[in-house]
Amino acid sequence: MSDNALAYMFRIFWIVFLAFILVDTFCKSWNTENGKNERVLPNGHGTFVGYDPILFPIIAAIYLALCIGIPAAKKEDILLNAITLMDMVLFITIYFTILLIFLPVLRRYYMAKTCAAFWIVPVVLYFQPNMLETFAVPPAVVFYIPENFLTILGCIWITGFGVIFTIQVMSHLRFSKKLQTNSRPVEDDSLLELWNKMKKEMDIPLIVDLKYCSEINTPLTLGMRMKNTTTYLPEHSFTDEEAELIFAHELRHIQRRDTHMKFFLRFCCAFGWIHPLIWVAVRKAEDDLELSCDEIVLKDADKDKRRKYAELLLSIAGDSRGYSTCLSASARSLRYRLKAALPVKNKRKGVVLLFLIMIASGLCTGRLALSTNRGTLSELAGPDTAEISNADVKSGRYDDFHEIKDVGELSQYLSEMEVERILTGYENETSEGGLRGEFAASNRSFALSGNFLSITNIVSGETEKYYIRISLDWEFIESLK
Template identity: 35%
Template sequence: MSIFLLLKVILALILAAALAWALYLHDEREEDREIQPKKLRYTPFLPVGLLPTMLGVLVPLLWYQFGLRAMAETILTMGFTILIQLSLYTACLMAFLPLLRRRLRPSVCAILWMLPNYLYLCSNGTFRTGIPRVVLKLPGRWFVRLGIVWLAGFAAVMLWGIGAHLRFRHVVLSQAQPVMEPDILNLLERERDHAGQRKKRYRLVRSPAVQTPMTIGLFSRSTRIVLPDRTYTMEELQLIFRHEMVHIGRRDSEAKFYLLFCTALGWWNPLMWLARRRSADDLELSCDETVLHSMDGDCRRPYAELLLRTAGDQRGFTTCLSASAGALRYRLRQVMNPGKRTSGFVVTTVAFTLLLTTMGNITVGYLPKRCSTLLLDGAATDTITVEEAYTLTDSGMDKIFYRVTDETALWNYLLQHEAYRINQLLYGFELGLQESFIILWYRSGGEQRAVTLYQDYIQSMHWLGP
C-alpha cells in the first residue's frame, strides 16, 4: 500500500468515525424524552445537498476560470467517474439490501442510500481521484457525443421530476381548504412542541385530491400538511401528525430530491430507478420505526390498521403515510414484529470508507493528445531546463534524486507518446518506468512546471513565476 493510499484510508476512517458519532448523537436526541426548548428532536441524518451543490458551483467557476471547453472536459470526466462509482455502490447496496434489512435498523438502511453524497470530497484535496486501475478508453468524438446524450438525459429527468412535483402540488393545493377544527389544531400544536418545531410555519389543510395524509413541499415556507377529505379519530391523527413531523424534521422531501438527482445521473441504468424506489421505502420504514419507538407499545396495531386503510400517491418530493403495494407487507411486518436489529455503525463506517477510498479506480479516458502539447505547449526542447528529478521513499518523507545527463534524449523519449486524458490532471500512456513514479521539475521561460511520471500515466501541473 502506498503512503498516499494509506493516508487516504486513514482520513476516510477518521471521517467515518466522526459520522458514526454524529449518527449516535442523532439517535440519542430522538430518544430523549425531555427535549430542550428551541432544540429540534428530529433532524436530517446527513446533509443531502453537498454533491449537487458542488457540481452546481463548479460549472460556472470552471467556465469563468478556464473557459467553456475546459469546463466541459472537467465536468464530463468528473461526472463519468462519479457516475461509475455511484452505479457500483448502488449495485452492491441492492445486492445486500435483503440481508441489511434483516440485520440493521431501518434508519441505517436509509443512511446508506445517502452516503454517495460525500463523493463531493473527491473533487479536491486528499480524496481527489488518483491513479485508476481500469480505464475505459473512448475516442474524443465518442466521449463528446456520449457526454451530450448523458447531459441531455440528466436534464430531461430532472425537469420531468421537478415538473411532476409542481403539477401534483398544484392539483392537491388548488382544491385544499384550511383545517379550522380547534381540537385538531391543538393536537397538531402538541406534536409540533414534541418535535421541537417552535415556528408555526407548516399549515394544515384538507384536500379531496389526495387519499392519504402527506406533507408536500420542498422548502419550509411552502410546506403543507395535507389531510384527505375523510374523518379520523384523534388517536389516528396523533399517529399521522407524529409521522409527518418526523419527515419534516429529517427533511425527507430534500432527501427525495437528492435521490432524483442520483437517478438523473444514471438515468440510463434501470438499477438506479429501482434503487430510488427502495430508498424511498427505507425512508418510510425509518419513519415508522421512530414513530412507534416514541409512543406506547399499544399503538402498533392501530398504526398497522391505519396503514392498511390508507392508499395514496406520493409523486414528487412528498412524504406520506401510505405504502406502495410492494412495500406494504414488509412495513406491516416491521410494525407488528420489529425484531432486534443492530445500530449498524460498523457497516456505515466500512461503507463510507470504501466509498471514498475506491473512488476513481474505474474511470473514462478520452481525447488523444500529443505529449509535446501537454508538456511543452509548443516550446522547443532546447528552451527547457530540468531543475529536479526525484522519487520518494516508501515512507514518503525522503527524496531520492536523479541526475539528468541528457535532457534532449529525455524529452525525445517523453514526446514520442500520445496520451489520453483521464481526469483533471492525469494523462495515460505506456511509459515503462522501472520506478513506481518520478517527479520532474522543469522551467520554460517564466513558467515552472511539475510532471509526475508513472509507469502508465503522467500527471502535469504548472505555475507562473519569475
C-alpha cells in the first residue's frame, strides 16, 4: 500500500473519530439536560458539545505565538505555523458564512441546541490539529502570495486582531467591574431557597452566586471560571413563577458553560475580523445560544407557561456585554425568540447532519500550502540545480524503475519548468504505483511525483518542495529512456 493511501486512510479515520466525539457528546449533553438516565455526561455542569470551546482560542494563540514570539525559530517553521493559522482563518470565515446562509432553513427543521452545536465544529476540528499532519496528504490548494505582500498582509491582520481582541477583553473587564461595584447580595429567603434548590437539581456547584445589580435591565450571567460565576438580577421584583423561569434559563447557560462559548465566538469575530459576514454570523450564533436555553426551559411547558415566558422576555428586554449570557436580548433577536416560544411541532435532533458536517469540514481543512516564490526551477533553486547526472522513472505500466539515458535533455526540461516553492508537510510518494521520477545531481536528490517536486540536499539533509504549475509531460520524460 502506498504512503499516500496510508495518509488518506489515517486522515479519514481521525476525522471520523472527531465526528464521533462531536455527536457522542451532543447526545450525552442532550440526555443530561433532559434528565435521561443513560448515556449522560459525568460532569453535569459542563454539558458543552465536543470539547470546551475555550480550547480553540488557546490552540490559535499557541500557533500565533510560534509565528511571532520565538526569535530563534527557523523561517520555514514560522511560515508552516502561519499556514496553520491561515487555514484556521479561512475555514472559520468560509464555514461561518455558509452556516449563516443556511441558518434560516436549519432553524426551521432542527432543534435550537443542534443549531448552536453547528457553530462549535471548529473547536472539535482543531482540538489536536497536529494529528492531521502526522501523515500529510498532497495539498488541495496552493496559495501564491508574494513574500513582501504576505508580510504586509500578516501585519495588517495581526494588528486588527490584536486591537479588536484587546478591546473585547478590556470591555469585558470594565463591564464585569461595573457589575461587581453596583451589585448587592440577594437577601430574599424564598428566592435564595428556589435558587439553591434548582442548582442542586441541575448538579451545579453551590459557589455560583446570585446578586442584584442596578446597572442592568435583564438577568445575565458572568464568569469564565465556575468559582467566579455570578448571575445578576435587575433591581426588579419577580413573581415565583417568573423567578423560576429566569433561574431555569440562566442555570442552563451555567450548566453548558456558555460564557466559554461566548468567549469563543467573540474570539472568532476578532480572528476573522477582515470578513464582514463573520460579525453577522457571530451575532446569529449568540442568538442560538439563547434560543437553545429557551428550548430546554420550555420543553414540557403548556401554552399558558409559554405565553408568560414570552411576556417575561418583553418586560426585561436588554442586552449583554462582554463574555456574558443574558435572558432577554435586544430587539434584533427578540421577535424570533418570541415566535420560538410559542407551541411548535417537534423538530429533528439532527445527529446525522451534525456528523456529516463534521466529516465534510475535516476533509476541507489541513490541505493548504503556501507559496511565496514563483519562477522557473533554475531561477528559484539555482542554475546548476537541475544538472542531472543520472535519472530513473517509473509508471504504473512498469514494475521497476527505468533509467533515463538522455539526462541532458531532461536537465534542460527541468530547469525551464515553471514552479512555486511551497511550504507543506507533504512528502512525495515513495511507494509503488503511479508516475514517479528519481534523479540525482551532484549533492542533490530529486523526487518527482504528480505535480510536486522535492529536492533534498544530501549533505545538509534539508529539503525544498515545489509545486509544478503546468502538468508534467510524462510522455516526453519517458521517451528519454
